[in-house]
Amino acid sequence: MSGYDPALVDDFLEHHWRYRPVDATFMGNRDHDHRLPPVGPGVLAEELDGNRVLHARIAATPEPPALGDRLDRRMMLAELEVQAAAIAARPRLANPAWLSGEAAFSIISLLLPQTAPVRHDALRARLSAIPAFLADGAAALAGTPTPAGWMRRARREAQAMAVFLREDIALHDEYTPDWDNARSGAAAAFERFAAAIEGLPDADPACGEEYLALIMKRQHGLALSPTEAVEQARSAFDRMGEELVAMASAIDGNRSWQDIVAGLGKIGPRTVEEAFASYRAIDMEARAAAPGLVTPAVEYGLDYRWMSPCFRRISQSLYFLFYRSPPGLDAGQGSVYWVTPPGDDEAAFLAANNTATVKTIHSVHHGGVGHHTQNARARVAHSRLARIAGTDCALGLAFLGAGTLIEGWACYVEDLLMEAPGFYSPEEEILLKQYERRNAASVLVDINLHLGRWTQEQAAAFYRDEAGFAPSRVEGEVVRNSMMPGSRLMYWLGVEGIKALRGRWKSDTQSFHDALLSYGHVPLAWIAEEMDRAGQLNP
Template identity: 70%
Template sequence: MTQCRYDPSVVDAFLDHHWTYHPVDATFMGSKDHDGRLPPCGPETVSGELATIAALEQRLANTAEPAELGDRLDRRMMLAELALQKAAATSRSRLSNPAWYSGEAAFAIISLLLPQSAPVRQDSLVERLDALPAFLTSALERLNGQAVPDSWTARAWREAVAMAEFLRVDIRLHDEFSQHWTAPANAAADAFDAFASGLTGFADADPACGENYLSLLMNTIHGLDFDPREAVRRAEEAFDRIGDELVEMAKSIDPAKSWQELIAGLSDNHPADTQAVFESYRQYDVAARRDGAMLVMPAQEYGLEYRWMAPCFRKVSQSLYFLFYRSPPGLNPGQGSVYWVTPPGEDFDAFLRGNNAAIVKTIHSVHHGSVGHHTQNTRARSAQSRLARIAGTDCALGLAFLGSGTLIEGWACYVEDLLMEASGFYEPAEILLLKQYERRNAASVLVDVKLHLGDWSITEAMAFYRDKAGFAPARVEGEVVRNSMLPGSRLMYWIGVEGIKTLRSRWKGDTLSFHDALLSYGHVPLAWIAEEMQRAGQLN
């Protein structure tokens, strides 16, 4: 059969389809055309979605591979995402997850109140508030009689209760609050309460997605050339090896202390007061840009403003997937991003120790700010692929298109280690902490895969994180619930880092040119970037 020439306008059709079923994603991406809508969840939703997927797949399948890089990556991204959407709709529907409803409902409102959406689109906000009661009523009708993992139900309940309080109380603290929000916000709060009360009577369900679904995620979405069992083998070897490395590294720093003791001691090196904590975020961001400039060109043309978290969000953020740094809306980025700094709570000592120099350096200034996600997101907006400019958008539950994750999360974790090449940026014990991060990422591969192959239960996964991988007890439950809801989303950190290291070892040019080239592709699977670099003759 003769193939047609690829038509770039199919991207518009794909986005229109995606935003029809995910209008909150559209808001986060910067498209304002769906700001007043909530996702459809009625009885015809799945059949309508599958029909559109089939039409788009047919339109794409009849086209030849494009010669232009951007078109080639767009076509590949659409085919992969459509394959995942089809598999999810038929075997793992979001419409069967109560936490999907609570998350979409919550961020339908919050997305319009964040700095990236300023000024608030008043009409759209009220329109969504007005639509929430019907949406949450339909959600309970849809969930009726279904088996649901208990942990998903518990998460949905927490989110719904938190949003009800936010809409009655804390939304009034928003800088642009208007009295005409009051009545629809109160009605929406009542709907959240009713939704929370209705989350009863579900039989517990196994959250495992199964080997076939996980293989689709790894091979088609992430572009990996190995299967889930091989991922387990590699991660187990790395987990054990890194454990041994931690022991030897600790001996070289202080033979009298274990690596756990040395890392715990890092919390003692913290600023003296609240303002000094805030200033440390900026100071280490500046230092990371300065010291890392010989390794990667930091984004200077797009701002990153550190602010205390707005009072209206301080309480609700504790119960939601509320990120202190979000990818800017690629379709409407403005002049810069906001980075929230969480103010002290009742335990002031915990606040100071939690904002120790090592944490602020590694997590805030490098992983998310400066040369991490901030630089990466800035570069992505210039990618030749239209979808690669927005695929890594942080949405209500995670990345807009999961396939972008090996590059996005792989880069942010890789660049933490990259700053070890900047002499003097880290202290020896901070380098030990980075090694622990590496081990935790390998541990997350094991949970991600073993949980969804059915090898481990949620209880067993939690025990592994707590007893073997050294995760903080307060973080364990939320981490495993996220693993269970989003298969294939935690393996991409460690696998992404390993993939970037391999690519760098094969790069024909210098370090700066490698990182510039890597980030120029935008948010696409790292494995595809490797193929494109090979195609361009850039790799040994």
């Protein structure tokens, strides 16, 4: 048995990027900026062959003594194993929303602030490649049973991208007329793709227990079975429902918790300018409340800006994030956080940007002490893959296994600031409890849907009638659940894992959180094992 070679990470990434070049752009590698993913006949078989060879090479090496190498080796083996299973059970080329998403973000990824300046040659090359990419994808899908929600999402994305390419891309600061021929051809290709996939026969999106259990065990590192996770989440969901009632009664016996949460939407800025300023102001308050709890990243900037005009319409139809993790391989000096400008309804804008929402979601969950600090710490993690695993790509995280730490932390830190006296009002703490309950609800949908226990209609009814999701969000949530098994359970299970780990930490609160984030983007369960190995945990 030969020793572990850190250069295996380079081989792994080249294999990954060969089939996922848009991921490479988001991660900060520019070598694949001109390419789209291969989709022709035999692509998946070719990828699987390369996967098996690479997996065998890595598996033949001993566990490395160095922390970063050890985590890299473990992540590569887990990702390769799950990717191989996905090729057999959930091939991405059979998902029209994967095709529309990759095509759309192949362009958008080159236009975002974190990839500035625009690589014009690469942009034109990708625009020119879109017609063949979408035509080949549509041909492969012809007559194939496909979950109707996936088809509808793909058609919506394709139609929106056609409008973006015909109209709004010209609003980009670096637009030049030499994009015009290629963007016109790409727009027409998106329209043809939307028409070609309409009416595909429906299919059940459930992935089955074996595949879901593999994701939970190998990618997330969870010891729980899907059934055990459902039982825990159901118990917590019911308990938190009772807690919400008790919390509301303690504030005002004449108002339900739903009424109290609704009332928070009326508390906030009175003007658009005040709403924008509140993002930065509350972010600063959160950072000021953090000492003793966690060390916020101050060395890496966070720039709140109005969303660029060219993206304002397309952002409503795609997986378009107002805060996107910066490219780990080319991180620069900071991140851009976009604030969506008001439309015609200024009152709706102010309600959506009420103080409680800006505080919990924007300034804490995503902002200075949340994802932003997490990403800044990941940039200097010992593991090379932990620096980029949490990159937001076209459909979600680059490597799903990092999600229990990434989303677990961002949800956990919302509650953590309840330990800072006066940061939240009692009413805002009810809102946080509702968020926690919704995350437990998402575990139930994620697992029950993929085990075939719930239909999509039952999942939608549960989200709407029991979990309290806004009706406008329900279909999108169910489609997301159905497309990406194991992607919604990681929020609540991640929070629960962090709480359990904190209870075993031998030192103070701030050192625990700083140590937790220092590992970068790897499964929380692996961090627990490494902390235990280092003698930092009580039994």
